[in-house]
Amino acid sequence: MLKIFRSGASSKFLLVFLGLALFAMVVTGFGTGGMGLGDLGGMGDETLAEVEGETIGSAQVRDQVDRQLANARQQQPDLDMAAFLRSGALGEIVTQLVSNTALTVFGREQGLTASKRMVDGEIASIPAFQNLAGQFDDGAFRAALSRENLSEKQLRDEIAGTLISRQLLLPVAGSPKVPEAMALQYASLLLERRSGSVGIVPAAAMGAGTEPTDAEVAAFYKENEGRYTIPERRVLRYAEFGADKVAAAAAPTDAEIAAFYQANAARYGARETRSLSQVVLPDQAAARALAAKVAAGTSFAAAASEAGFSAADTAVGERSQAQFAQLTSEAVANAAFAAAEGAVTAPTQSPLGWHVVRVDDIATIAATPLSAVRDEIAAQIGARKSEEALGALVTRIEDALAEGATMQEVAQAEGLTIRETPPITGSGIQFDDPNFKAPELQPVLETAFDMAPDEDPLVETLVPNQRFAILAIARIVPAAAPPLAEVGDRVKADLVQRRALDRAKAVATSIVAKINAGTSAAQAFAEAERPLPAIETVTARRLDVARPDQPIPPPLAMMFSLPKGKARILQAPNGQGWFVVHLQETVPGNAAESPGLIEATRTQFEGILGEEYANQFGRAVEGGMDVERNQDAINALRGQLLGPGLQ
Template identity: 35%
Template sequence: MLASFRRLSKSTVGTAIMGIILILILVGFAMGDIQSVISGGGFRGSSDTLVKIGSKTVTDRDMSRAMERRLSQARQQNPSADYASIAADWDPLLNAVIDARTVEAFAHKFGFVLSKRLVDAQIANIPGAKGLGGKFTDASYQNFLREQRMTDEEVRMIVSSGLLQQLIIAPVVVNAKAPVGMATPYASILLEGRSGEVAFVPTAAFRQGLNPTSADIDRYYAANQRRYMVPEQRVLRIAKIGPEQVANVQPSDKEIDDYYKANSATYGSKETRVITQAVAPDQATANAIVQRIRGGQTFAAAAAPAGFTPEDISVGPQTKEQFTATAGANVAGAAFAAAEGATIGPIQTANGWNVVKIDKIEREGGKSLAAARPEIVQKLVADKRKEAIEAIVDKVQDALDGGASFPEAAAAGKLTPIETPPLTASGSSPANAAYKFPADLAPALKSGFELGEGDEPVVDSLPNDGGYVLVAPARVIPAAPAPLASIRERVTQDWIASQASQRAQQLAQSIASKVGKGSLADASKGAPVAVKVEPVNARRIQLSQFQGQVPPPLAMLFTLGEGKSRLVAGGQGEGFYVVKVDKIIPGNALNQPALIGRTQQEMQQALAEEYGAQFTNAMRQTVGVKRNEKAITASKARITSTGS
């Protein structure tokens, strides 16, 4: 079983299952108020309850949060996205939330409990909860919660839900295999061959001579206003808190001197001393050794009568810290205060009477204050300016916490505010094509479009140690069609393209209706523009080379029955195609076992998804799912009709 789980995380199916967890985290639906117990028949619950799943519920607030998260995700790809543009995601999101709650209710019903330790381990692996060292830190986790606008409880609920799906559903879908008898017919379909004809009617051939009147343009603009919508615009108030505000901050001479002294281990020279030492058991023995040394004997000769060998008295090179550990602070202090060649002692210690000789003093490295000053100044300037910036941020935040407006908070920090022209969420200005929103203030643009018009200003951090920025929306301009006068030339070209497309479609439809059992070449005779007719031959397996972007006429070739023809529009608005299928040649994969095997593998994901869906449906039936369709419809209408 454990091996199966390991394989799951690396397989295509495993990626799909793990994707469910990612979706839940991106959606981040709120998990509050899910413990209400439902009893009796029919649908009973609070007015905002959309679905009941056993003892769990999906509320209007859950879906509001789900769509809010989905909108935030969509705006990463399309900054002008709004709730209306993601309305199609409502039903899939609702089903995803229902499925997640179904697994929770199923696990609760049968006593499947996750340990807090397991949930903690998953939270510790969230990238945003890790510090610079790559390890989980509480500060990083709290910052992650603030950025995601979530609580610890919500994150734990989401992680628990994802783990339950992984542990309960994953074993059902692991190793889903399609038998050879199932895969062979599908493999044979891939070998199917088709031949026919394609006639192309170009739109461009009908553009010449189209000259719309003013009334034509007005009518077309009125009928297609959504096409010319200008996204919501906002005027943002911004005040940067950065190095510019603290450029005059410099350390004092005393601060530089204090830093040098406090870091003497870094800037001071390293001193070692070659030391010889004898520790006599009594003072008389120690005095005798000292007298012999002063009489001209070497330390080794002077210590020999007391029973010391050269190995006994050799201490070797020592730093003050090392010798302190060996001989004690009193002896080490005296030894490192003495000159080279001096003999010290006897000094009484806990071990006896110490006699020490300084054989040699060695010094290396070190910087004087003058030499170290530039790098100390650079370090202190960076630290002091960072502290000064943080102090400004504290003043601004304190003002905001006290209910200050944007101008008042900016004044509290002595900031210079600016006001942008009307901007879209992408940072462009419809009224000034040359305007570019400063790239270093990108967090302000994001927050400026997330805040409501009356919301409290926020302070965002800037990337690359750029400081901070205070931001608030000054004015919100709802999405609206661009004035016709400003886009008249564009509307004119769109009208011409529309008329040309209609005429090309009429001609293509005429050809399709006349072809019957004849050829497209015969049906195209007498056309007012040149119609290109070409033969086409292909096998279904060739469609895979287009990676899902199959040209419309080729896709139509494998849709029609033999002898049938149909009109299809070009994918790029280039014109219309009439496709006729003359012959279908069935495929036979019995002699191609490799293709059958590949088809088995490709069917594995579909089978796994089917198994997962069937198991989820079974869980729904087990725990009971009741939908309040009226509340669902009202919630969907309310949320998806919101502009932003």
């Protein structure tokens, strides 16, 4: 709600105590990185930083870079290592590890610990380590660690460090209290109403301008080379296979169909069901007395009623002998299915007590001939055999690859066709041909762009239990800007657009100057050197532009940062032109009669202050420690991550 006052929380310290989800982040590649101490990537690698003698090694940082890049690719599939590092990710990860290590060192110096039992509890609570029933699964635990290239010790150290840091920061962040008077003032500010106008100076209204020269186009391209850079592309080699490849082996034989039919005689053969009623009594004498009453002429329902059983208590309904045996016992079911229709059985014992059963009705179901269910049985057998044969094929291919066979050799042995994609991005786009599509490869693109150039071929799933592919990297095309000759027309059009946008900015700036000098917004637009669209009048409360669940037009948000009577320009999206935003009137709000808003404001501010306290505490802790960064080693790691030619 208070984004208007301050942008959203992003504290690296606050992450320590925001809940157990942090630990799940460690093993799923999501989050801010490890919280542990020491060289978790293995002693002997180059030290990038030290905190009170505790080292942060290049292997540890590399692991964090890989995991965070994988997470970022879930939102940006085309993101490559070069672009990720250009965003400052490496420096931020080192800073996070230094800050979190400082907190953990400080906590241990104060006597804080994380017992094995505490760490075990946190591990058991991580969803990635649980089965479908929500219970800890050691197999899932080991698989997740292997998938993320984490050792159990690494994870335990990270969790222990986080628990110690959280013990420090929870009291700090939970201490702020905001007075009601302060909350009232800010809540009232949220109810403030502002009125003004928004106009636009479109770039399209500025005319084409002079034709750019070749030299000007080349200079513009050089200055803006980054915007034309094509992300890393990869040429993938793959060989698909699926159920069609094992169709012959999976075809059911007549003998298999007949055997299945015989094995399921209870399902397909003639069978009998009976509608039954029963009374279950605790002792044999009582059961014999009830059976005697029925034999003497009392109806079963009346005798049961006299014994305290209602019709609902005695009704069993229609059952097969096997079903009734499951409900009672084999002896009781045998007695019930040996009796004639309308008869009552002698008392028979089960673990539940003594049963007296009445046969209300008998229904006989004729056998289903094999001819009627042959197709159904064939489909079931075929599906099972296909799954087994496909699984065997996958295993055979994986074993061959593991033993050193090439992709070509495996494909030839199994009769598969190897195909090759053109250079595509992580989202499957081919820049040279926008119409190119490889939908069958979408499920494996993330894996393909995580593979090392020299990594052995993998067998990956395209459609679970149905289609698979042998996948390999044929070639990697590093991220680079294409030659100007290939994108010259686009660059020229962009330069023309940029110049039109610049002229539009000059016009918008002159309009703002007139408005700020006292001219009305409508008149300032009317006096512009070119015809412009009419301005629009807008009115809104500050609360309306602070809703996190609704995107707010930037011009409306700007109106709440302007002094009364003033105007300012704002660039329109996609280079369309420039907005001129003018604030005409301000009506103060009063939240005195909105206690809910006051309380919400207080809660929000307490969260913001808690974050700030945690930040300041973390900085103070780090500032009081001996922290050394090895910038040369950090730069060397950056070069290794980028690879040759991109440093």
